[in-house]
Amino acid sequence: MRFEKAWTVAAKEMAEFRSNKYVLITLLLLPLSMAVVMPLALVLPIASQAPSGEPLPLDLPPPDMTIQGETLVDRVLVNASISDSVIRGSVIRDSRVMNSTLVGVTVEGSILEGVTIKNSVIRGSNVIEPGEISGSNLVNSPIVGGESEFVNVILLLLDTFLLFFVIIPAAIPALMASYSFVGEKLNKSLEPLLATPTTDGELLFGKALAIFLPTMGATWLSGVIFILLVNLLLEPTLGFAPLPTPTWLVALVLLAPLFATLSITANVIISSRVSDVRASQQLGALVVLPAIFLFMLPLFGVITLGPVSILGFAGGLLGVNVVMAFLALRLFRREEILVSWK
Amino acid sequence: MEFIETVDLKRTFGDIVAVEDLNLRIREGEVFAFLGPNGAGKTTTVRMLTTLIHPTSGKAYIGGNEVGREPDSMNIRAMTGFLPEAPGLYERLSAARNLDFYGRLYGVPESRRKARIEELLKWIGLWKRRDSPVATFSKGMRQKIAIVRAMVHDPQILFLDEPTAGLDPSAAKTVRDFLVDLGSMGKTIFLNTHNLSEAERVSTRIGVVSTQLLAQGTPKELAARYLKPASVFRLREATEDVVQAVDALDFVEEVHVEDGELHVSLEDPQKGNPAIAKAVIAAGGEIEFIVEKEMGLEEVYLRLLEDAA
Ligand SMILES: Nc1ncnc2c1ncn2[C@@H]1O[C@H](COP(=O)(O)OP(=O)(O)OP(=O)(O)O)[C@@H](O)[C@H]1O
Ligand SMILES: [Mg+2]
Numbered sequence: 045m046r047f048e049k050a051w052t053v054a055a056k057e058m059a060e061f062r063s064n065k066y067v068l069i070t071l072l073l074l075p076l077s078m079a080v081v082m083p084l085a086l087v088l089p090i091a092s093q094a095p096s097g098e099p100l101p102l103d104l105p106p107p108d109m110t111i112q113g114e115t116l117v118d119r120v121l122v123n124a125s126i127s128d129s130v131i132r133g134s135v136i137r138d139s140r141v142m143n144s145t146l147v148g149v150t151v152e153g154s155i156l157e158g159v160t161i162k163n164s165v166i167r168g169s170n171v172i173e174p175g176e177i178s179g180s181n182l183v184n185s186p187i188v189g190g191e192s193e194f195v196n197v198i199l200l201l202l203d204t205f206l207l208f209f210v211i212i213p214a215a216i217p218a219l220m221a222s223y224s225f226v227g228e229k230l231n232k233s234l235e236p237l238l239a240t241p242t243t244d245g246e247l248l249f250g251k252a253l254a255i256f257l258p259t260m261g262a263t264w265l266s267g268v269i270f271i272l273l274v275n276l277l278l279e280p281t282l283g284f285a286p287l288p289t290p291t292w293l294v295a296l297v298l299l300a301p302l303f304a305t306l307s308i309t310a311n312v313i314i315s316s317r318v319s320d321v322r323a324s325q326q327l328g329a330l331v332v333l334p335a336i337f338l339f340m341l342p343l344f345g346v347i348t349l350g351p352v353s354i355l356g357f358a359g360g361l362l363g364v365n366v367v368m369a370f371l372a373l374r375l376f377r378r379e380e381i382l383v384s385w386k
Numbered sequence: 387m388e389f390i391e392t393v394d395l396k397r398t399f400g401d402i403v404a405v406e407d408l409n410l411r412i413r414e415g416e417v418f419a420f421l422g423p424n425g426a427g428k429t430t431t432v433r434m435l436t437t438l439i440h441p442t443s444g445k446a447y448i449g450g451n452e453v454g455r456e457p458d459s460m461n462i463r464a465m466t467g468f469l470p471e472a473p474g475l476y477e478r479l480s481a482a483r484n485l486d487f488y489g490r491l492y493g494v495p496e497s498r499r500k501a502r503i504e505e506l507l508k509w510i511g512l513w514k515r516r517d518s519p520v521a522t523f524s525k526g527m528r529q530k531i532a533i534v535r536a537m538v539h540d541p542q543i544l545f546l547d548e549p550t551a552g553l554d555p556s557a558a559k560t561v562r563d564f565l566v567d568l569g570s571m572g573k574t575i576f577l578n579t580h581n582l583s584e585a586e587r588v589s590t591r592i593g594v595v596s597t598q599l600l601a602q603g604t605p606k607e608l609a610a611r612y613l614k615p616a617s618v619f620r621l622r623e624a625t626e627d628v629v630q631a632v633d634a635l636d637f638v639e640e641v642h643v644e645d646g647e648l649h650v651s652l653e654d655p656q657k658g659n660p661a662i663a664k665a666v667i668a669a670g671g672e673i674e675f676i677v678e679k680e681m682g683l684e685e686v687y688l689r690l691l692e693d694a695a
Contacts, residue, residue, distance in 0.1 A: 052490040056476070056483075063478040063519070233474035236535065239436045240491040241463040379439045383399070 045245045053242070053250025054257070057224055061258060070219050071262045075212045079266035082205060083273040099170045099188050099283075102155055104140060145175075188283045195282060202274065202286060203349050206295045207339040209267050211332050213304035216259045218328030221311030224251050226324045229381065238378050248376060252308045259304045267296050290351040299354055302361040307331040309368035316376050387447060389414040389574055390435065390543070395444035397430050404430040407598050408444070412576065412591075414542075417569040419577045419585035422595035423691065428578040429471055431595070432545050435576065436468045448543065464492065467536030469546045473528045477521040481512055481531050484520060485538055492539035499538070506534040509564075526557040533561065544568065547578045562588050586683050600690045608686045614639060616679035617655045617662065619648040622672040631669035632662055649679065 061067045107125035116126075119134040127142040131149055139154045146156075149164045156166070160175035166185045171177075174187060187195070228234045237247070271292070275285040288296070311328040318324045338357055339349070388411040395408035405427035412418045422428050433439045435446055437459040449465055451458035475484050482503055489499040507513040510530040512523075520528060533549055549565070550558040565588045568575060579585050585592050586605050593602040601608055621628065624643045632650060633641045637658050640651040648666070652658045659676060666673055 049491065052487065056479070056487045059483065060476055060478050231474060231477065232470070232472035233476055235438065235470040235472070236468060236474050236488075236532070237491075238438055239463055239466070239468040239470075240488065241460050241493070242491050243460075382433070382438055 045243065045249065049242055049246040050250035050253065053247055054253040057251055057254030058258065061220065061223070061254065064223060067220055067223060067258075070216060071258050074216070075262045075266035076269065078208050078212065079270040080273065082208065083270060083277060086201070086205075087274055087277050099172075099186055100168060100184075102153060102170060104138060104155065107140065186283070187281075195286075198278065198282070199286060199289065203289070203291050204339065205270070206292060206349075207335065209263060209270070209296060210299055210303050210335040210338070212266065213259050213263045213300045214307040214332045214335050215329060216262060217255045217304060217307040217311050218325055218331060220255045220259070221251075221308065221315050221328060222322075222324035224255060225312065225315035226318065226320065235382060238382065244376050244378065245373060248312060248373060252305075252312060255308050255311075256301075256304055259308075260301055263300050263304070264296065267300075291349060291354060294351045294354045294358070298358040299361070302358055302365060303331075303335055305365045306334070306361060306368060309365065309372045312372045313368070313375050316372075316381060387450060388412055389416075390418075390446075390448055390576065392431075392435075392446040393444055395431070395434065395446050396442050397427070397434055397439065398442045403597060405595070405597055408595075409599065410593060410602070412574065414574050415569075415572045416591055417565065417575040417577065417589045419579055419589035419592045420595055421579055421582065421585045421592050421687065423580055426580075426596045428580075428595060429547055432468075432547050432576065432578055435462075436466060436545050437462050464539075465541055466543045466545060467539065467541035469533050469536045469544070469549055471547045471551075473532035475520045475528055475532060475535070478519055480517045480519055481507065481523070482516040484531060485535055488535050489538040492541075494539050502538055502540070506537060510534055510560075526553045529553055530557070530561070533564070541573075543574045543576065545576045545578075548580070549577070550579070550581065550584060558584075582683050582687055592683070594687060594690050596691055596694050598694070600694055601686075605683045605686075608683065612686045612689055614651045614653070615655050616649055616651045617659055618675075618677050618679050619650065619662070619666060619671075619673055620675040620677075621646070621648060621666065622674060624648050625669070625671065628666050628669045628671040631665045635661060635665055638662070 061071075105123060108123045109121075109125070111121070111124055111126045111129055113128045115130045115132075116134055117132045119131070120137075121131075121134060121139055122137045124136070124139040125142075126136070126139060126144055129141075129144045131141075131144060131146050133148045134150075136146075136149060136151045136154055138152075141151075141154060141156045141159050143158045145160045145162070146164050147162045149161075151164065151166045151169050153167075154169045155172065156169060156174065157172040158175060159171070161171070161177045161180045163179040165181045165183070167183045169185045171182065171185055171187045177187075228237070271287040274287050279285050307328070310331045311324070314327045315324040318327065341349075390410065390412040392408050392410045395410075396406040397404045408431065410418075420428050420431065430439070434441050434453060435448060437453055440454045446453040448462045451461045453459065453462060476487070479487070485503045485506065486499060489503065494502060503516075504513065507516050510533075512527060512530065515523070515527075520531065523531070529549065529552065533546070536544055536546070546565075550561050553561060562584060565575060565577065569588070569590065577585070577589060591602060591604055592608065594600040594608070601612065603611065624646055628648065629641055629643065632638055632648065635658070637654075638650055638652050642649050650662055652662075655678065663673060663676065
C-alpha cells in the first residue's frame with residue numbers, strides 16, 4: 045500500500061464532498077443541531093428547575109448548642125451545630141447540620157453538609173455535598189458539590205446523550221459512502237479510475253479515509269460544542285463542570301471512531317454490491333443499530349454504562365472492525381462492479 | 387512477440403459470447419482501428435486489454451506483460467492510457483483538477499504534471515476554462531478532456547473506445563486530427579470505432595470484428611482480398627438483352643444494373659473488358675464510358691458482416 049496514492053484518492057473525494065451540498069448539510073447541520081439543540085431542549089429545562097446560584101453568603105454565629113448522634117423529633121433548633129443525627133418533623137434555623145438525615149423538616153438559613161434530605165422544605169440554605177435528596181423542595185438553596193440524586197440524574201442523562209455522539213459517526217458514513225461508491229458507479233468514473241495503476245487497497249483506504257476524516261471532524265466538533273454548552277448551562281447549578289466524564293472521554297475518543305470505521309467498512313461492502321444510492325443509504329443506516337443496542341443494555345440493567353464497560357465494548361468493536369476491513373477488501377471485486385453496471 | 391498480442395482471446399457474459407477466437411498482433415507505433423457494429427465486442431476487448439475484466443479463456447500480452455496476471459497487470463495499467471465509452475469525469479471538479487488527479491495516480495511527478503496539464507489543456511483549447519467544474523462543459527468538451535486525461539502520463543499505448551462518439555463533425559475532426567498527430571508521434575493506438583471513414587482516415591491497419599475477428603489489414607489489402615474487381619459500363623440504355631448477353635460470357639461472375647450502369651464482376655478486367663464491350667455492342671448497347679469500380683472500405687465491411695451473419 046502506497047499511502048500517497050491512497051491520499052490522492054482521499055483528497056479527490058474530499059474535494060468532491062466539499063462541493064456537494066447534501067454532504068455538507070449532513071456533515072454540518074445534523075451533528076451541530078444535535079450539539080446545540082439537544083442541550084438547549086433537554087438540559088436547559090432541567091437546569092432551570094434545579095436550585096441555582098452560588099453558595100449563599102451565610103454568616104452563622106458561633107452555635108449556642110451542639111447535638112451529636114441523637115434522634116430528634118418535632119423540635120425547633122436555632123443556632124445549633126448538629127452532626128450524625130436523625131431529625132424528624134422539626135424546624136431548623138441558622139444552624140449547621142452535618143452528616144445527618146432530615147425527614148419532614150423545615151430548614152431556613154442553614155448550612156447542610158453531607159445530609160440526606162427526605163420530604164423536607166429547605167429555604168435560603170446552602171446544601172453542600174448532600175446525600176440522597178427526595179420528595180423535598182429546595183427554595184433559594186444552592187446545592188454545592190456532592191453526588192446528590194439530582195446530580196446523579198443529570199450525569200446519567202448526560203451519559204445517555206452519548207448515544208447521539210455514537211450514532212452520528214455511524215450515520216454520516218452511510219450517506220457519504222453512497223455518494224462515494226455508488227456515485228462513482230453512476231457517474232461511470234470508476235472505469236477509468238480502475239484502469240490506473242492503483243491497487244484495491246489504496247482505492248478503498250483512500251475512499252474510507254475521505255469519509256472518516258470529515259465524519260470524525262463533525263463528530264468531535266459537535267461533541268466539543270455540546271460539552272461546552274452543557275457546562276455553561278449546568279455549572280452555575282451544579283457548582284462544577286459535569287463534562288467530560290470518564291465515560292464521555294472514552295466514548296468520544298474510542299467508541300466514536302470505532303463506530304465510524306465500522307460504518308465505513310460496512311458501507312463500503314454494501315455500496316460495492318448495490319447499484320443505487322437510496323438502497324445503499326438505507327442499508328448503510330442499519331449500522332447505527334449496534335450503537336443503539338449498546339445504549340439499550342444499561343436500560344435493561346444488563347451492564348452499567350461506564351468507562352470500563354465502554355472500553356470492553358470498544359475492544360470487541362475493534363475486532364469486528366478488523367474483520368470487516370478485511371472483508372471489504374476481499375469482497376471488492378472491481379470486475380463485478382464494472383460488469384454489473386446497468 | 388508483438389507489442390499487443392492476443393491468443394484465442396474469449397470473453398462470455400453468461401450465455402452471451404461477447405468475443406471469441408480473437409488473435410490480434412499489433413506492432414509498436416501502429417494505429418489500429420478495431421472496427422465493428424454495435425455489440426461486436428469492441429468494448430469488451432478493450433476492457434480485457436486494459437486489465438479491467440478477465441478473459442474467459444485465451445491470453446493477451448501488452449509489451450510483454452500478460453493481461454490478468456500480477457504484477458503484469460499493474461505494469462500494463464502504468465503504460466497505457468484509456469478512454470472508456472463514457473468519459474466518466476468528476477463533474478464537481480475542475481478540468482485541471484480532473485487531470486491532476488489522474489496525473490497523480492499515474493505517478494507523474496508534480497513538476498512535470500503542471501506543465502503537462504497546461505500543455506494538454508492548451509492543445510484542446512480549454513486552458514482558459516481550466517478552473518471551471520466539468521459539469522459546466524459541453525459533451526464535446528468533456529470528451530476532449532477525457533481523451534487528454536488518458537494522456538497525462540504520456541503513455542506508450544492508448545486505448546480509445548469510440549473517441550468521436552457524440553461529437554459534432556468539427557469536434558470529431560479535431561479529435562481525428564489528434565489521432566493522426568499521435569500516430570505520427572509514434573504512439574501505439576488501439577481505436578474502437580464503428581465509423582468506417584474514421585478507421586480509414588486515422589489508422590494504419592484495420593481489424594473488422596463481429597464477435598470474431600473477420601479480417602485485418604490495411605484498407606487496400608482488405609479491398610483486394612475481399613472484393614472481386616468490377617468494371618462499370620455506362621450505356622445509353624441498359625436493356626435486358628445487353629444484360630443477358632454479358633451474363634452469357636463464361637468469365638463474367640456477376641452482372642447487375644445500378645443507376646442505369648452495368649456493373650460487371652470478373653477476375654481480370656483488363657483481359658475481359660474488350661470481350662464484354664463486343665458483347666454489349668452486339669446486343670445493341672451503346673457504350674459511353676468504361677471505368678474501374680471504386681472499392682471502398684464500406685463494401686468490404688458490409689460484405690464481411692453479411693458473410694459472417
Ligand atoms: N457487462 C455485461 N453484461 C452482459 N453482457 C455484456 C456486458 N458487456 C457486454 N455484454 C455483451 O457482450 C456483447 C459485446 O458487447 P460490447 O459492449 O463489447 O460491444 P461493442 O462492440 O462495444 O458495442 P458498441 O458499439 O455498441 O459499443 C454484447 O452482446 C453485449 O450485450
Ligand atoms: Mg462499445
